[in-house]
Amino acid sequence: MSGKAATERLKLLIAYDGRPYRGWQSQTAKNGVQDFIEGAFARIVGERVVVHGSGRTDTGVHALGQVAHADVPLGKLTLTAWGTALNANLPPEIRILRIRKAPAGFHARFDACGKIYTYRVYHGPMLHPLEVGRAWHLHSELDLELLRDCAAKLLGEHDFAGFAASRGRAEDTVRTLRRIDVKRRGSIVTLTFEGSGFLYRMVRLLTGTLMRCAQHRAPAAWIDELLAGKGRIKTSFAAPADGLYLTRVLY
Amino acid sequence: MSGKAATERLKLLIAYDGRPYRGWQSQTAKNGVQDFIEGAFARIVGERVVVHGSGRTDTGVHALGQVAHADVPLGKLTLTAWGTALNANLPPEIRILRIRKAPAGFHARFDACGKIYTYRVYHGPMLHPLEVGRAWHLHSELDLELLRDCAAKLLGEHDFAGFAASRGRAEDTVRTLRRIDVKRRGSIVTLTFEGSGFLYRMVRLLTGTLMRCAQHRAPAAWIDELLAGKGRIKTSFAAPADGLYLTRVLY
Numbered sequence: 296m297s298g299k300a301a302t303e304r305l306k307l308l309i310a311y312d313g314r315p316y317r318g319w320q321s322q323t324a325k326n327g328v329q330d331f332i333e334g335a336f337a338r339i340v341g342e343r344v345v346v347h348g349s350g351r352t353d354t355g356v357h358a359l360g361q362v363a364h365a366d367v368p369l370g371k372l373t374l375t376a377w378g379t380a381l382n383a384n385l386p387p388e389i390r391i392l393r394i395r396k397a398p399a400g401f402h403a404r405f406d407a408c409g410k411i412y413t414y415r416v417y418h419g420p421m422l423h424p425l426e427v428g429r430a431w432h433l434h435s436e437l438d439l440e441l442l443r444d445c446a447a448k449l450l451g452e453h454d455f456a457g458f459a460a461s462r463g464r465a466e467d468t469v470r471t472l473r474r475i476d477v478k479r480r481g482s483i484v485t486l487t488f489e490g491s492g493f494l495y496r497m498v499r500l501l502t503g504t505l506m507r508c509a510q511h512r513a514p515a516a517w518i519d520e521l522l523a524g525k526g527r528i529k530t531s532f533a534a535p536a537d538g539l540y541l542t543r544v545l546y
Numbered sequence: 547m548s549g550k551a552a553t554e555r556l557k558l559l560i561a562y563d564g565r566p567y568r569g570w571q572s573q574t575a576k577n578g579v580q581d582f583i584e585g586a587f588a589r590i591v592g593e594r595v596v597v598h599g600s601g602r603t604d605t606g607v608h609a610l611g612q613v614a615h616a617d618v619p620l621g622k623l624t625l626t627a628w629g630t631a632l633n634a635n636l637p638p639e640i641r642i643l644r645i646r647k648a649p650a651g652f653h654a655r656f657d658a659c660g661k662i663y664t665y666r667v668y669h670g671p672m673l674h675p676l677e678v679g680r681a682w683h684l685h686s687e688l689d690l691e692l693l694r695d696c697a698a699k700l701l702g703e704h705d706f707a708g709f710a711a712s713r714g715r716a717e718d719t720v721r722t723l724r725r726i727d728v729k730r731r732g733s734i735v736t737l738t739f740e741g742s743g744f745l746y747r748m749v750r751l752l753t754g755t756l757m758r759c760a761q762h763r764a765p766a767a768w769i770d771e772l773l774a775g776k777g778r779i780k781t782s783f784a785a786p787a788d789g790l791y792l793t794r795v796l797y
Binding site for chain 1: 561674680
């Protein structure tokens with residue numbers, strides 16, 4: 296006997312180019328990706344709809360498979376019509392790739408059991424103009440074998456506090472890294488990280504630190520020290536946002 | 547015994563993202579790609595250097611291999627230093643990929659004996675956000691066999707006036723199309739055009755018209771009529787600038 300109208304929960308699969316926006320999260324200036332999607336819902340529904348993402352992405356970080364949920368008036372539109380209506384109200388750099396009805400109680404953030412991030416490095420004397428904002432440009436020597444050896448040290452369950460930017464609040468900093476793949480194709484070196492979850496800036500700090508080692512500008516043992524230090528020592532070598540892509544959220 | 551200082555001619559290989567600029571050619575508002583390169587030369591040399599491109603590209607058209615020449619004071623910089631200095635004075639979306647000394651009398655436009663353009667079509671229900679400005683989005687059915695058959699009609703020497711936007715001046719409209727390759731890789735359909743030269747808007751008009759046929763929205767015989775018409779009938783189906791790339795200039 297609630298006074299509130301009945302709703303249904305939608306699960307959205309979202310891709311975006313990170314460059315035009317101030318990250319995922321809602322901003323005062325209303326230029327977060329979340330703001331645009333909430334704005335699209337509001338225009339369709341006529342009232343505020345809160346969109347809950349699986350987690351934040353920083354300014355300039357791209358998404359190939361961000362996931363979010365939102366509650367909408369029951370039976371207002373079909374799933375196909377929701378997709379069409381939302382995309383019609385979004386800039387072309389943000390697309391709702393897929394919409395499903397979410398299971399009861401589904402939560403995009405709390406139900407996630409893992410994430411996959413991809414980091415693109417452009418390795419060559421000069422960044423190609425069509426890669427601006429889409430890859431990190433490195434030109435000095437890169438030892439991919441060493442990179443893979445260093446990456447292997449990070450696999451498994453560790454306290455990753457040494458690879459996290461502080462957000463000024465106490466949190467559990469233990470995470471499990473299940474996979475780090477390193478691939479080269481022409482000038483593009485791609486790192487794929489799959490883990491149970493990632494701390495704030497963790498993928499960028501992992502990538503930046505791995506690259507320091509792979510360029511022989513830091514010893515591989517530094518990775519061991521950062522893991523053993525559990526946050527008493529921290530790396531500050533964060534790779535830029537440009538090369539980072541949230542590829543998939545696992546449930 | 548000229549009063550002018552001795553110069554040497556440089557041949558530049560240039561790539562750019564077409565989106566931020568008003569095409570190749572110098573503009574009153576100084577936002578053509580040519581303006582930026584001339585500005586970079588002027589800052590290095592201290593006086594105006596005219597940059598002659600192989601031809602124009604429209605607003606939004608990309609270049610992977612535009613060629614230009616320019617005369618600079620003899621012995622002022624090494625070729626490597628020219629490249630570094632120019633790129634340091636250019637936005638990251640414009641890069642000088644390579645610099646050579648040009649043979650005496652070399653002219654980027656008049657000496658070109660052909661060009662290769664690539665056109666990218668994104669064929670799928672929804673344009674991926676990272677393809678915005680970089681491909682033409684088509685979602686209805688696309689018959690690639692028919693597309694190849696229609697493309698084959700265009701090969702060889704023809705009067706392509708039916709596939710040209712008028713620039714209001716009489717010109718020879720006979721050109722030779724040596725090759726049109728059609729390839730699909732996932733959602734991306736790529737058309738590669740190699741020809742002796744291309745009229746104004748010709749690649750976009752060829753692509754737009756071919757796609758109308760490949761979507762069964764125009765009969766294949768229309769291509770024959772446009773060729774036979776020699777400009778008495780004209781196509782107006784121009785593919786957007788977003789998908790067009792000047793890939794190579796042949797000398």
